[in-house]
Amino acid sequence: MSCFVNCLSEEDQEFSDIKNAAAEFYRANRVPEELERALGELFFQNPEDVHGYLANYFTNLSSQPLISRLNGKERYDSRGQLCAEAEVFCMICNKEKRISSAAISSHLGQKDPFLDWQAKSEERVHHVKTAVHWIVEPLNKMLKEQNPCDQSEVDQKLSNFFMARHREEKEMKEKEEILSTSEQEVEVPCSPPEKKKEKKTDKKKKGGSEKPFCPAEPPEPVLPGCLAIGSVSLAVAKSGAQIKGMPLYKYIRVLKNPEDQGRFHIPVTLVTILSCGKTSPGKLKLLEEVILIPNAGQQVKQIITMTTQLQKEMMRIMSTSSKAGVTQAILSDSGVLPLSLDRPEQALDLITEACNNLALELGTSFNLAMNCAGPDLMDYTKEKYEIATGVYKSPDELVAMYQTLISKYTAVVALIDPLRREDREQWEKLSNVIGQSCVLLSDQTNKPQAPPLPGVTGVIVKHVNEITVSDLITITSEQQGSLLLGTTSNESCDDDSLSDIAVGLGLDYVKLGGLTSAERMTKYNRLVSIEEELAQRGILVSKQYHSPPLFTETEEEVI
Template sequence: MSRSVSCLSEEDQEFDEIKNAAAAFYRANRVPEELERALGELFFQNPEDVHGYLANYFTKLSSQPLISRLNGKEVYDSRGQLCAEAEVFCMICNKEKRMSSAAISSHLGQKDPFLDWQAKSEERVYHVKTAVHWIVEPLNKMLKEQNPCDQSDVDQKLSNFFMARHQEEKEIKEKEESHSTSEQEVEVPSSPPEKKKEKKTDKKKKGSSEKPFCPAEPPEPLLPGCLAIGSVSLAVAKSGAQIKGMPLYKYIRALKNPEDQARFHIPVSLVTLLSCGKTSPGKLNLLEEVILIPNAGQQVKQVLNSPTTPLIITMTTQLQKEMMRIMSTSSKAGVTQAILSDSGVLPVNFDRPEQALDLITEACNNLALELGTEIHLAMNCAGPDLMDYTKEKYEIAAGVHKSPDELVAMYQTLISKYTAVVALIDPLRREDREQWEKLSSVIGQSCVLLSDKTNKPQAPPLPGVTGHILKHINEITVSDLISVTSELQGSVLLGTTSNESCDDDSLSDIAVGLGLDYVKLGGLASAERMTKYNRLVSIEEELAQQGILVSKEQHSPPLFTETEEEVV
């Protein structure tokens, strides 16, 4: 039935204009037959949704979204400290759209809580301001018109930029050192350094009777602004996932292994129970954290709702409450000590490590939890931070020092007495390689050794270490995480830092996407930490609904496996 132009309504005229425009577009661009069939279906079967149909179809024909600009902002983390946030904007259908943002933790490598807080604060501000400058100036220009879905190319550009700045900083320092050395050579000493010679001979005599003390390895130089690299990399990855229309964990899995999208497992969540480190009120420095390790395969929220196995989060909360009750009613500890910190960890006023382990044991007995069967423990010893270089010994408690060999003997005693402890994290400095090997031999397979590889990812492996801890900080890109987790021998555990960033739940997606066996999210408190736990719950439920959640029987994590199999 033909239409008369004179009797056409405004709506019909608009319809014909769209049809004519589509036909013109077809003739000019030689659109394939699929579009011709689609237009025919539209005009004769779906005239009521002309605009929506055309918009959806032609959107698919638009150009690939490209990064239009980056923006950097100063934001605050969970502890009120400055952090740099990166925002990614892309051009989509000729319009600029804010795609995503990311702010990773700013780890400055300073763990000493007694350093001048004002100096640390000023240094952090300088790092963050430099990072924001990098984002809005050089990185913005470098990544403009870049495809946000090409993660490897973006990360390569970011790494090259970082290495160039690192080399510039190195050359500047070398020039300054050479200049200062040349000035010192001009000065002629008034008298020969006789006392220095005497000290050297004394050291030689001392070394003849005792084992030589291995000095500390030089710290990795931290380049101001480096956290801009990791923040931009993660923001670009989140943008790519949004463009591809998939969750971040599936996008990261596709980057790591494009052919492996049918099998996912949830990492075992290691939950921090209590702290005895330097920031705690007691004299004990040795145990920075005591960590709860659920049995492998135990779900975060128990999607299957098993009535026999307690939920990880519920179980941990009950255990912490029972420990607080014990401490509050004990004559040895005041009520003021039984309070969770802002990180969800119970700081305890202890002098010996046995006191912390006895507290957990008593709480488990009161709750009818079988410690060593239903749950296990890990001790984050923070050994590298305990060395007193003036005495060349570890200060495990205020005024209590032990040599590396004495510390190994103490660990052996603790492991033999508390069999539920199945992991030691950083029990010694990296420099004490002989003691690492000795410790591995004396504790056998009843306990594994874990080492933090974050600051020295390229360092040679330590003797006896079967697992590694990584943190997404500073200049580490998403591609770096993929590469390191693929190359490291043994199990890899992704951990959180003490300063939570504003990028709340990405750590959970990264851990699942990388296919890691364990993830350490900290204590059960603060919105930032609980967002990560809740994200794991959401991913777990989503995978279960899709039927691609791997069960414990199909995937058994390599660490602690033998211990768990013995009690089954």
């Protein structure tokens, strides 16, 4: 080896780095004479390749990159709210390098758009600061010297850490409740007259003919700091992909199924085209958003072009129309058109009119889904859904209303969260009355471990809070029915990882939001790039579905 090193120094001064690396490796590992002879022969036979080959050769012989430290930072999401970013640093060739970073969306439970906004903001700040503390201190110590390419072990450690903190929080709350109840028993003695009054009211309720109203299920507690778990997990996955020299979508496919490395398909890309509900002007609250469902097999570019044309035509109609319930066309912060409406038919009529003007056949060129946000509409004082300002419907009346809408607008092939989870009887009724013409989807962000609802054939999953990359792989491997990966209303400052995740997991559907927000367009552009790359390599598969609705298990793959 010494003669080989000397030869390098005599030939070219540019070989000095390689010479030093070779000499250091030789002293540390005592290279056998056979290897020394082989390297010498390689150099003399093919000296022009010495820069690339020897550099790569000795790099491959170096130690496996290990996590040297984690760093947490406070960043801002698409709505100007704080989020936590995790950075991963690794030791590579005796140098510390920043490999990747990630920031996922935080989800604090049930939506409460305008009530106690200041308290909600303070709660979010507390969550983010706790997450940053977790990343910088306990998680940093826990994952130091960990192999970033061992995703399952990293995620297991993250999950164990979260569960330990969750148990601590639960025990603390239980102690506080015991103390508070004991103090109340001492301070407030029981009053016999009050007991009699309570019994009378109970008798009235029991004697009524109406079915008892099912109260709201307790919300899933969100542990402060939990979004550190998901952010670190994604950052480690991105680091592993970079170290392995492969795109994130391929790396996730390897994690999910190492033997399945053949072909990929692009998920059917659902695009939000209208924003309604509580956050938009007007009386209508029932529709949170209307979503375009393109036909399977359409390229992402074609979907974006068609949706943009449709959206511009709707804006033109809105700006020139004098119809009641239509305001000037201004895009919301989520990149979609907010409408001032009184009835859901107005939104669907606007889309129909725009399609007619563009010679698009609604129900053939594309279909629609309605995100109804049912869980947020219940007025518990009246025990009815407030579908519009001052307009209330019982669960059975709402089922009848959905049936009428679906029969009139046949292009609507999916309803997302039409009812509360507690109204299981009405979910089953709705599934029976709409039949095969429309499917029911449920957003499981609030209740990730909840039992399936009657009639639901697909669920929406989101990468939020403590959900790790391994959790997403497990969910997509075990879930029965259709899966749709969706975004939250407050996009994180992370780049385009959601598109890679959807492709890598082999999902059939992905929902990326509107076409104007910069954060969402980054994800759409990434999906376009992945599609082009797969097509160039000849490993892109087009999935064809037998007939609408698309959310069915009957499908076949066509190359």
